[in-house]
Amino acid sequence: MKNRWVADHLLQFDISKVRFQVVAVIFIILWAILWGRAFYLQIVIGPELRAMSSKQHLMTQLVEAKRGNIYDRNGQILARSVEVKSIYAHPKQISDPDFTAKTLAPILDLDEKKLAERLKQDRSFIWLKRKIDDATASTVQQTNLPGIGLSTEYERVYPYKHLAGQLLGFVGVDNKGLEGVERAFNDVLVGNSQKQVVPRDIAGRALYDINDKESRGEDLHLTIDVQLQFIAEEVISKAVETNNAKWGGVLIADAKTSNILAWAQYPFFNPNNFRNYSAEIYRNRLAADALEPGSTFKPLIVAGALENKIIDLDTKFDTENGVWTLEHIKIGKDKKPFTIGDDGRAYKELTTEEILAYSSNIGMAKITQTMGAKITRQFLLDMGFGNSTDIGLAESKGIIRPLRDWSEADLLSTGFGQSISATALQMVQAFNILANDGERVHLHIIKDESSENVAEQRVFSRKVAREVLKMMETVVDGNGTGKNARIAGVRVAGKTGTAQKAGSADTSGYGDMRMASFIGIVPADNPKYIIYVLLDDLDKNSYGGRLAAPVFQEIAQRSMAYSGDLPDVIFASESNKFTGETLSLKPQKRQTIKNGIVPDVTRQTLKKALEIFNEFGQLPEIIGNGMYVVKQEPPAGTKVIVRDENNKEKIISHTYKLYLSLPKEPENDGQIQSNKGTEK
Template sequence: MRPGSSLSTRTARGSSSRRLHANQRRPSEPRGGRKTGGRLDWQTLRFQIAAGLFAVIWVVLWGRAFYVQLVMGPELAEQAMRQHTYTELVEARRGTIYDRNDQVLARSVQVRSVYANPREIRDPVHTALTLAPILGLDAASLQKQLEKDRSFIWVSRKIDDATASAVRRAALPGIGLSREYERVYPFKHLAGQLLGFVGLDNVGLEGVERSFNELLAGTSRKNVVQRDGTGRGFYTDSASAAQGKDLHLTLDVQIQFIAEEVIAEAVREAEAKWGGVLISDVESGEILAWAQYPFFNPNTFRLSTPAEYRNHLAADALEPGSTLKPFLMAAALEEKIVTPDTVFYCENGTWRTNKIVIGDDGRAYKDLPVSKLLTYSSNIGMAKLALEVGAQTYRTYLTRLGFGQRTGIGVGESRGILHPLQDWREVNLMSAGFGQSLSVTGIQMLQAWTTLANGGLFRPLRLVRDESGREHQASQRVFSARTANEVMRMLIDVVDGDGTGTRARIPGIRVAGKTGTAQKADPHGKNGYGEKRLASFGGIVPADNPRYVIWVMLDEPTTVTYGGKLAAPVFQKVASRVLAYGGYLPGVVFATADGAPGTASSSRPARAAKPSKVKAGASPDVTGMSLRRAMERFALAGAVPEVRGDGLTVFRQQPAPGEALEKDGSPRPCIVWMSREAYEEDIRKAEQQAAAQAVETAQAAAVPAPRQEKASSVQPGKTEAEKKDSSTGSPRQKTGTGRQSAQAAARTGTSAR
C-alpha cells in the first residue's frame, strides 16, 4: 500500500459524509432554486426573467414589423410620398384674341396667388394679423382658415404685383405664392358682350371666350416637385403645359369704336332699353363690328349682372317689322308672281279682314305699284302681296335666308321663331308680310341683308378669320342678280326718294335701306301686342357698288319710337364715318352753269383718282381724300398736319401740293381743312387780324395808310394788271385783295386757332 492512499480515502469519505448530512438537513428544497442561508438564488431568477422579457419583446417587434410592412405598408408609403413630394399644377397660358389688324382684344398676363399650408404654420394668430392687412381680408376669418387641418388652401387669388411683393417680404412660414394667369381686356368695354369673360380657373364663361374655350385654353399639366428636409421644393419635372392657341376675329377695332360711340349716344337720347349695331363686309361676309349699349366691361365682370353681359344681338329673338319686307318682295319678284308695275289697292290706309285689322299708320294710300310698296312701307300692300306669294313659298325663302336656324358664327345664339308650315294660317301669313308673327335675331337679319347686297348670293357670315372650313363653304344663290338689283332700286328710293328713310341719306353716296318699327308681343295687350316698340334700320352702302351692310336696332325706345326717325340717323352717322375710315367716300365734283367743274356736286359715288407718289420733303396732294389717307400721305412726306373743322374729306390744304415742307431750314405750318366752313372761318379771322394790324401800323405812324398800300403790303407778288386795278380803286379788286390777303395769312398760319 502506498503511503498517501489512506489519506485520500479518508478525505473522500469525509466529503461524502458531509453531502449526506446536508441532504438530510434539506429534504424539501427545490433543485432549481437553492437557498443560501435561507435566501433565493436571484442571479438565476433574473436571468430567467430577462430571457422571458426578451422573448416577449422579440415576438412583439416581429409582429409590429409584420403589421407595418404588410398591413400598413401601402398607406405609409403614400404618406411618405406626400411628405417628400407635392404636385404642382402648371397652368396653360390662354391664347390671345386679336382683331383683323392684330390689335389685342384679350390676353392673359401672369399674376400671383397666395396659398397656405396650415400644417406648417406655427402661429396662426400672428400669421393672420400680419397677412390680413396686406390682402385686405378679415383677420378673424383668415385665422379660422389657417387653423384647419389641411395641407393646402387658397388665401387670395390673382393679386397685383405690389401685393405679391408685400406678401413675399413678410416671409411668413406656411404662406406661399403660386403663378397663375389673369385675363385682361385692353379696350375695356369694346365688344364686351361679344368677347365674354373667363372665370378664376381660366375657363370661358360667356361669349367668344366660352364658345372657343377648347381652342384658347390649352392643356394644363401637373408636375411632381420633391421636397427637402425643410419642406422646400428642389426639383421639378420638366414637363410644361400646352399653351392655348390664338384667335383672330374679323372685327375692326376702329369700326367697332365708331359703331359703339354712335349707338351709345342714340340709346341715351331715346331712353331705350338697349341698342345695337352690326356691320358686315359684303364681299367676304366678315363681321366688322358688333356693338351693343349699355356697355359691358369684361375686366370687372363680377360687378355686372347677367342682363348687362347678355349678347342681345345673338340671343334675343324679336319680331323685326318692316325691315323684313324686302325679302318678301324679292320672293315675289323671283317667282314672277308680280312685276314692279303691278298695282295693289291699299284700302285708304285701313283694311278690315275677317281676322284682323291692318293699318298703314294713318297714311291713306289707294292704288300703289309694287315698286312703291317698300318706299311708303305699306303694311296693307305687303299683306296682300304675302297672300299672293303663299305660305309655303314665303317660308321656303325665309329658311334659305337663314331664319329659324343658327348662323353658326361661333357664339351662343337663338334660332328665332319660324313656325312650321302646318301652323301658318292666313292671319299669320298676312302679318308675316310686314314682319310680325315671327321672331329673328340681329345676326340673322345681318345675314339676310348681306345676301341681298351680295346680289342674292348667300355666303355665311364669318366672325373668325382663321376658322377652318367655314370660309371655303360654298355659296348658295337665293335670288337672281336681276331680282336683287330690282329690290335694291326700291330700297334706294326708300332713302333717296320720298320714302321713310330720308334721314339715312349721305351726301354724295347712294344708300339703299329700309326702316322698321315693330310692335312687341305682350300677352296682356290688345291682340297680343302692347305699346312697346322695336326701332330698326337695315342699310347698304354704297348702293351701286355694295361694300358694307349696317344693321341698327333699338329696343323699347321711349322718346321716339319710329325706325325712320331713330334708327335711320344712327345708320347715317355710322356709315359716314365708316366710309371715311375705309376711303370709300365720293370724289366731290363742282360744276358751273356752263358745265365746267366748279360749284355743283355729283350725287353718284366715285373713287378718288389714284394718288400720286409721295415725295419726301414735299407737300402731298390730299384734297378730296379721307382724313385717314391724308394723314398717312403727310406722314410719308415727313410732316404731321394740323386738322381744322369736321368733315368727310379734305376741303383745302396748306402748303399747296408740291411745295416744300421746309423754308429756310424751318418746318412750314401744315394745315388741312375738313370743311368749307372751317376754311372760311379761318379766312374771316385772318381778314380781321390783317385789318387790326393795319390800324395799329397807321396809329403808330400817325399817318393814314393808303388803302392800296395796305393791300400791297399784305400781298406781294401782284401782277401788273392787279396793281393797275388796285391803283384805280376798282371795287372788285379792293374786295378781292382783302380776301386774298386773308388767304395768304391763312396759308402762313397766322390766323387765330
C-alpha cells in the same frame, strides 16, 4: 495535480465557449431586430413612409395653362392673359394656425377669426386668396410662414376696355370662359392645365416655376376691325343717349367676304370688371335676342314674291286709303276685327316698288296673302330664319312657327315684319344674300380666309337680287322713308323699320313701346358694307327713318372714309368749323410717331391717320364727318414720350382727337313733297 490542471483548463474552455455563444446569440438577436426593423420599414410601412416623405419634399401643383390671346383682323390684341399670384395653404403643415392667421389677415384683408378656422381644417390644400397684386404677393412671401405658398395663375385683361365687350364676353376666376367669344371658343383658348410634381423647401414653397409654354391655349383672330368697331360704338352710344332708348346695337358686315367687321352694343360692358355688371348689360343681344324686325323685313318678302313669280315690279295692290279692316278675322280677348293701317297715310293703288318705297303695311300684307303661308314660310327658312347662323356663338334661332300654326292674321302680319322674330345676326345674314346676288353665304366672326364667301345655297336669282336692291335705293334716294340715310356721291340701298313691341304679360297685343331700325347696303352698285342699326324700347312716336337712318348714315360715311371708298367731294367752307378755307388735298408723305412726338396728320385721309395712331396703340376720337383730317388734338409736335428720373421712357397721357371736314349737302335732295309721311 495533473487531473486538477486538466479540470481547470476544461472549465476555462467552457466559460470562453459560453461567452462566445452568448455574444453570438446577442449579435444574432440584434441582427434579427435590425433586419426585422428594416423589413418593417421597407415592406410593411414603406409605402406610407414614402408618401410622407413625398408630402414633405414634393408638392403636386396645378399648372394653369396660359389662355390664348384674342386679336382683331389686323393683329390688335383684344384679350390677353397676364401672370398673377394666388395664395394657398397646407393646413396640415401649419403648427400654429392662430399666429399664421394673425399675420396674414391684415395683409390679405381677411377676417382673422374666419381665417384661423380655415387654417385648422383637416385638409391638405386650400386657396386663401386668388389673383392678388404684386405688392401683396411680395409681402406674403417675406413672412416665410410654414405651409403658406404662392402659385402662378393668369388673369384676363382687355386692353381696349369696353370695346366689343358683349362680343368678347369674360373669363371666370378658374380661367373658364363664361360669356361671348370667351365661352363659345373656350376649348380652343383654354389650353391644357395639368398637375405636376414640384420639389419644395422646408417652408412648403415650390423651388421653381413650371414652364407651361407647351400647354398654352391657341390664339383666336376675329374678323372684327378695331377702327370700325370704335366708330360703331361711338355713334350708337350717342344715339341711345339722345333718344332715351333702353339699348342699341350695330352690326357691320363685309359683303365681299361675309366677315363681321363690327359688333357694337350700348350700354357698354367692360369685361375687366364683369362683376360690376348685370346679365342684362353683358348679354350678347345681337345674337341672343330675337325680336320682331318690323318694316326692315319687307324687302325680303318682296324678293320672295318676285322669285316665285307671284308678282312683278308693276303689279299693283289697292292699299285701302290707309286702313284695311278684315271683319272675318277676330283677335284678342275682345275679338276685335283684325285691322292693318299705314300709320295715318292714305294711299290707293301702289305698285310693288311704291309699296316698298312708302313702306305700306297694307300692300305688304296683300303680297303675303297672295304668296300663301306655305311658300312664305319655306322662303323664310331658305333665308336662314328659324335656324342659327352657325357663326359659333350662343344665339337664338328666332321664331318661325310650324305651318299648321299659321293663322291668316300671322300670314298678313309677316308681310310687314310681325308675327315672327329674328335676331340682328339673322337679318344681316338675309340681306347678305341680296348683296351676294341671291346666294346665301356663311357669316364669319373667326378669321378664316379659306372659307370666305363660300356659297351655301342660291335663294334668289341674280336678277331678283338686283331688282330688290334697286328698289331699296328708291327708299333712300327717291320719295321713300330713308332719306335721312343719304350719303353724297354714294348709292345707298336701305330700308327703315319701326316695330311695335308686345305689351306686358297681363295684356294682349302690342304696347306703346317701339323698336326703330335701319338696314343698308353701300355702295348699292358694288356692295361693300352691310350695316344694321337698331334702337330698342323707344316711345310710340319714334320711327326708324327719323332715328336709325341718321345713325346708319354716319357709320356708313365714316366706315367708307376709313377704307378709302368715299368718292371725292367738295368741302364747304361754311360747314368747316376748323379751317377758314376749302381743304387743299395735296399729297403728303406718310407720317409715323417717332422720337416721342405726335406727327402731323392733317390733310391725311382718315384711314391713314388712324393707321398712324394705331401703330402707337391709340384710338383717337373722331369728330365730324368726311374723309380728311383738318385739325388734330394735341397738335403735331406735342411730346408723347419723355424720360423719368431713372432715364426710363414713359408715355404722357393724352386724349387724341381728329376733326374731319364736312361734305357739302346737294342743293336738291330730290324729295317729293306729296304723300309725305312716316313709315311703320
